[in-house]
Amino acid sequence: MSTENTTKNPTETPAIEHTRNGLCFRPNVDIRERDEELLVLADVPGAASDSIDVNFEDGMLTIHAKVAPRQEHDHRYLVREYGVGDFYRTFRVSEAVDAGKISAEYADGVLMLHLPKAEAVKPRKIEVSAK
Amino acid sequence: MNLIPWKSKQRSENGGEPGSLLALRHEMDRLFDAFVREPFGMLDVPWWPQGKWMPAVDVAESENEVTVRAELPGMDPKDLDVQLVGNQLVLAGEKKDRSEQHGENFFHSETRFGCFRRSFTLPEGIDSEQVQADYANGVLTLRMKKIKPTPTKKIEVQVK
Numbered sequence: 001m002s003t004e005n006t007t008k009n010p011t012e013t014p015a016i017e018h019t020r021n022g023l024c025f026r027p028n029v030d031i032r033e034r035d036e037e038l039l040v041l042a043d044v045p046g047a048a049s050d051s052i053d054v055n056f057e058d059g060m061l062t063i064h065a066k067v068a069p070r071q072e073h074d075h076r077y078l079v080r081e082y083g084v085g086d087f088y089r090t091f092r093v094s095e096a097v098d099a100g101k102i103s104a105e106y107a108d109g110v111l112m113l114h115l116p117k118a119e120a121v122k123p124r125k126i127e128v129s130a131k
Numbered sequence: 132m133n134l135i136p137w138k139s140k141q142r143s144e145n146g147g148e149p150g151s152l153l154a155l156r157h158e159m160d161r162l163f164d165a166f167v168r169e170p171f172g173m174l175d176v177p178w179w180p181q182g183k184w185m186p187a188v189d190v191a192e193s194e195n196e197v198t199v200r201a202e203l204p205g206m207d208p209k210d211l212d213v214q215l216v217g218n219q220l221v222l223a224g225e226k227k228d229r230s231e232q233h234g235e236n237f238f239h240s241e242t243r244f245g246c247f248r249r250s251f252t253l254p255e256g257i258d259s260e261q262v263q264a265d266y267a268n269g270v271l272t273l274r275m276k277k278i279k280p281t282p283t284k285k286i287e288v289q290v291k
Contacts, residue, residue, distance in 0.1 A: 026164045031239035043204040043242055045269035070270070075191035075198065079251065082187035082202060109204030109269015 023085025027063065027111075035123050038097065038115040044087045045109035046070060052111060054104050061091040061102070063111065096121045184226060184243035192254050197275045199251070204269035205242070211271065215259055220273075223248040256280070 030041040044052065047065035055062045065087040071080070093099060093115065101116045188201045201222060203211070211224040226244040253275070261276035 026161065028241040029239065030242050033236040033238045038238065041205075041242070043269070045202040045204040048268055070200065070272075071189065072191060072193070072198070075193045077189060077191050078254070079188055079190035081189060108206060108266075109202070 023083050024088050025083070025085050026089050027065070027087040029089065037117055040091070040111075040113040040115065042087070042089065042111045042113070043109060044111050046084060047087065047106075047109070047111075049106045052104075052106060054102075054111075054113065056093070056099055056102060059093055059099075061093050061113070061115075063087065063089050063091075063113075065111065184245045184247050185249070186222075186247060188222065188249060188251070190251055190253065195277055197253055197257055197277065199253075199271075199273040199275075201271045202269065203266070203271050205244075206266075206269070208266040211266065213264055213271075213273065215253075215257070215262060215275070218253045218255055218257055219250060220253050221248065221250045222271075 027042040027044050029043075030039075032039040032041070042063055042065075044063075044065035044067070046067040048068070051066040051068075053062070053064040053066075055064070067084055067086055069084055071077070071084050093102075096118055097115045098118045103114045105112045105114075186201045186203050188199065191198045191200075199220060199222075203224070203226070206224060206226050210226070212221075214221045214223075223246070225246045228244045254277075256278045257275045258278045259275075263274045265272045
């Protein structure tokens with residue numbers, strides 16, 4: 001795995017079938033790399049912690065955060081700059097990530113996923129033995 | 132999106148669609164998504180510095196109250212400054228760059244951070260004593276009660 005800044009890959013996974021009702025948005029995501037893990041930070045404002053599903057199946061990591069509607073219909077909107085709906089996004093996770101140890105935490109509308117690197121790709125200091 | 136670039140593999144798994152075309156299609160999808168979600172945030176106005184953060188807000192009015200909601204994920208509520216002067220509402224704050232807190236390598240970034248300041252003219256007749264502000268799950272909600280209008284009194288005109 002490269003640590004260069006140019007590793008951003010614009011190719012998304014093919015769109016997942018849209019059978020869900022209502023609006024569905026792609027959350028904004030930051031991905032940061034630490035020595036031991038990749039850190040995925042997804043903005044899912046308005047989602048309660050118990051309404052977030054994180055699934056890993058067949059190498060695909062899926063985030064689905066259900067957001068309860070909060071824009072009242074009987075109100076008159078003077079300013080309306082955003083839509084309210086679920087957040088949904090999938091990622092393809094390579095073998096370089098230890099999928100069994102993926103963990104997630106949530107605070108203040110930000111979902112944080114920890115993707116520990118597989119042993120093989122962790123930085124390792126190799127001792128040079130003198131003979 | 133892929134967490135780890137793996138070009139040759141993607142091409143075969145995407146049914147032979149050329150990578151650049153697929154990337155373009157997904158970029159269009161992403162832009163469309165961003166536009167539907169935050170049309171205002173897409174504005175490229177000269178006085179608004181590129182990359183600056185401008186949280187999306189909605190302002191709603193009902194018979195008895197005015198509700199303002201802003202999406203502010205990842206903020207420390209202590210860094211929020213909400214002021215109501217008459218019917219002028221000012222929302223200001225600072226979202227700290229999360230990467231600075233750890234010293235990690237940048238990999239991919241879509242979220243924005245920094246200072247913001249937005250002001251709104253709210254409908255007349257808000258009772259500034261009855262304002263409730265909550266921050267939960269990254270959403271700031273302000274509920275402001277309207278001053279109850281004094282009931283109209285009909286005055287009979289006496290004919291002399």
